[in-house]
Amino acid sequence: MASKMASDDFDDQFLTCPVCMLHFRDPRILPCLHTFCKGCLEEWGTKQQPLECPTCRTQVSLPDQGVDGLRTNFYVNNLLDFSAAKKGAEPGVPCQVCEGNVEGSKSWCTDCAMLLCESCIATHRKIPAIRDHELVPEEVMKSKEGVDRFQRKRHCQKHKKYELEFYCESCKALVCTACTVIDHRPGKDHNPVEITTVAQKIKEKLQELLQGIDPRLKEIQASIKEVDSKLAKLVPSKEAASDQAKEYFRQLVDLLHKREQEILNQIDEQCRDDGKTLQTKKEVIEFELAGLTSAQTFCQQAVEHGSDVHILEVGNQVQTRVETLLRKQLDLESNWSEFQFVENTTIADYAEEVKDLGGTKTKVDVSKCKVVFKPAVHEFPCIAVLTTMNNEDRPCVTNSKAVTANMKDPSGTDLPTRVQMKSRCVWEISYVPKVTGSHRLEVKVDSQQVTGSPFDITVQRRDAPVLTIGRLGVGVGELNGPVGVAVDKDGNIAVAELGNRRIQVFDADKGNSLRSFPTDGEKPYGIGVDSKGTFLVSELGQNSGLKCYTEEGKRLDTFTLDCIKSPRGLAALKDGRIVVVDNKRKSCLLLQNDGSLVREIGKGQLQDPRFVTVDDSIDRIYVTDHKTHKVFVFDLEGKMHFSFGEHGNGEGQFHGPIGITLDESGNIIVVNWYGRRVQVFGSDGTFIRTVATVDDGHPHGITLTPEGYIAVACFIENCVKLYRYN
Incomplete structure (x- = not known):
């Protein structure tokens, strides 16, 4: 048609x-x-x-x-x-x-x-x-x-002399009359329909779409018109703001010049006053000097040249005069020091204050402003993040003095807060709570409370989980037998679920499930993330081995080498190599990124290895041994450097160590299966502190998030718990 x-x-x-x-x-x-x-x-x-x-x-x-x-x-x-x-x-x-x-x-x-x-x-x-x-x-x-x-006729590629007059709905292909007899005969596999019929249906659908385009076009055109209007105002607005800024800073400069002149006048006045005082002091001292010098001369002449008669006549008088002058208390100190200018405000401090002198501002709508709270923990630096918004729900800038925050602890006592601009439109409100319990934070912009202010913030104990992710189930956000945990390249928490046979990824701020994908094996156990963001998963069961998945869950490679018997925890090196714990072989396997074996590490020393972590900067691997209650430290050549730990439930002791990770300083973080304590050790194995004690949940893998939280996979409780670390 x-x-x-x-x-x-x-x-x-x-x-x-x-x-x-x-x-x-x-x-x-x-x-x-x-x-x-x-x-x-x-x-x-x-x-x-x-x-x-x-x-x-x-x-x-x-x-x-x-x-x-x-x-x-x-x-x-x-x-x-x-x-x-x-x-x-x-x-x-x-x-x-x-x-x-x-x-x-x-x-x-x-x-x-x-x-x-x-x-x-x-x-x-x-x-x-x-x-x-x-x-x-x-x-x-x-x-x-x-x-x-002017409509060119379309002919069949196979039957050149026939026009395309039919559409096979099953194959979604244009066909000719001959095709409907030979290759696209009507039946269960083919359904050729006249082009006119199908085209009409498509035209009707396109017509519906066209009806939706006009309102959208008008909306976009109105938006362009609005942008054009704002562009027209941009330069005049900029010039007006620039003039205001110049006038503002000119007045500041005038104030500085005025203050400079005041200080110089004070110095001049002080100089005149000090000069008069010093001159008077000098005259007094000179007068005393003249009297003492005169007495000295008269006394010396009497002694050297006076006759006995003369001595007897004036001796008593001279003696009295000299003794009087010598006994006289004289203030010989000038009590004056050199002029010195005092910086009441240092240049460095003033440089910081200058940052708050003026700023650009658009109209902030306090009802649109957003405040996000990070978990608050007793005696840890805590923050709330404010984003200032305008009435169009867009981030906007305001003067640094416009944002204020006030916090009160459970007793109503003020808790010091600090407001600092982190980037355009984003403000960080920081505080250090001194007690646990419910605190109230009041946030204002331009002296108006933002929506939701004052906010109730619960400050938790240092050893309490700040966030619990998941519960038993098979649905979105639910977990069944979480074992391994890792942080992906975006800072999200990836969990290997042994029971649900899948990997599920959660955001680390609120614990919302972002995505999940099934694994091909029977029992996913350990999980790691390489430098490209690829997920590495160890699988237990009949077809044990390692598998690689993209961020979206597409499988890339499977390592089913004969050397892998019972893989558990694993870690990826920056160069692409992989270290995987093999519980059955009682060792760690260092593999190339294609799965080929480089060497076996820890054979003969490890008895029941479970999880491993790697420090690329010094080529060291750290392995927990569940049976010997120790952590073993090897280099990548297979040499054991040392081990630490002993059986017990005291500080620095292990009772079934299992999950292990490192912090940025190289400190070693270990969780116990039985004692459930999360402990921190120095790079040499020296005990530092206990972070928390996990509620009964049989902890397995652990990882450290970029925000400074330890994520612990709790197998029995079917959840992941986050504890504040730093």
Whole structure:
């Protein structure tokens, strides 16, 4: 059925390939609905992989046939035919068959897509194979209404002389009449239907979609109009804000200059006052000096030159005068020190305060602001994160002085808080709770309470879990026999469920299930993540081995080497190698990333190994031994460096050590199966502290999250518990 085409709906640009800027040659449609020449796409594909649409940059997955498999844009072909026919109807255009006749009227063959003169038309109609081709006369080519006549007929690739008139709904393929008899005979496997019927259904669906496009277009156009309006205001707004900022800082500079002059005047005034005081002091001292010098001279002359009579006459007087001068208490100290300027505020402190001098601000809607709380633990630094939002639900900036926070502990006593901008629109409110229990945090922006403020925050004990993920079940967010845990490249917690035979990934903030995928083996046990983000899973059971999965759960490789008997915990090195604990072999296996064995480690020393962790920086592996109640430390060459631990329930002792991991400082974190204590040891095995005691749940694997929480897989309680570590 011919579709209507309006000549006014296109122009020469519509028929031009955006790559070569020429009229389309064999136009092909990409999945994003942009059209290009087949040759241009083939050349474009040689320049980049994966292929991107030259117009919208959408990545394109080509069919197995490559560009040849892309759909032809027959609509554009028809318009090209119409354009060519219009030009052919002009005077002086030669026939495209005989290439010579330019006189007389001409017609366009829609099947051959060629312009024919009257002589060639007569010959064309005598040939049986093409006598039924549709010819469009010159008067129709010249009229705008004739465009709907230009529809190239589609012929079957297998039966060249037959048109495509049917659509096999089972095969989703266009077929001809011959195909419906041979390859697509109606029956249980094939259902050929006339194209008109199927096309009408599709048109109706497309029409429904079109009805939804107009409102969306209006919405987008309104948004563009709004953006244009804001763009028009952008520069004037910027200039006004700049002028305000310049005036603000000019006044600050004036204040600094004024303060500078005040300090200089104080120094000058102090100098004058000190000068007068020192001059008076000098005169007093000089007067005393003159009196003592005069007495000294008179006394010396009397002693050296006076007669006995003279001595007897003036001696008593001289003695009295000198003794009086010597007994006189004189203040000979000047009590003055050099001038020194005192920095009441240091340059460094002022530099910090300067950051708060002014800022940009948009209208903050306190009802839209968002506050996210991290778990609060007694005597640990805790934070709440505020995102300031505008009335359009978009993050926006505000002045640093506009955000305030006030916290009270259970007794109503104020708890110091600190508000600090971490990035644009994001503020961190930090505090250190001194007691456990319910605290209240009041958060304001521009002196207005944000929605939900004041917030109730429960501060937990240091050894209490801050978050418990999962419960018994097979549904989303539920767990059955969690054993191994690991952190993926995005900081989420991946759990190997032995009972549900799957891997489930949770976010570490709230414990929401993000995704899950089944494992192929009977009993997934250990889990690790390599540097590429690939999940490595050890499987127990009849087909024990290692399996690799993508983040989405697609299986990549399976290692079923004869050397692997009973794999348990595992760890990935940065270079791609893998260390896996083999409980039955009583050793650890160092494998290449293809699963080939490099060497066996710990044979003869380990008796019941369970989990392993690796420190790439020093090429060390740490293995828990459930039976000997120790942690063994080897290098990657297989040499044992030391072991630590002894049987018991005291500090630094083990009772069935099982899960193990490292922190950034190289400290070793171990959880006990029986004692259930999570303990921390130095890199040399020296006991440091006990983090927590896990509730009865038979802990297995543990891992440390980027946020500083220890995640413990609790097998019996069917959950993962998070404890604050740092």
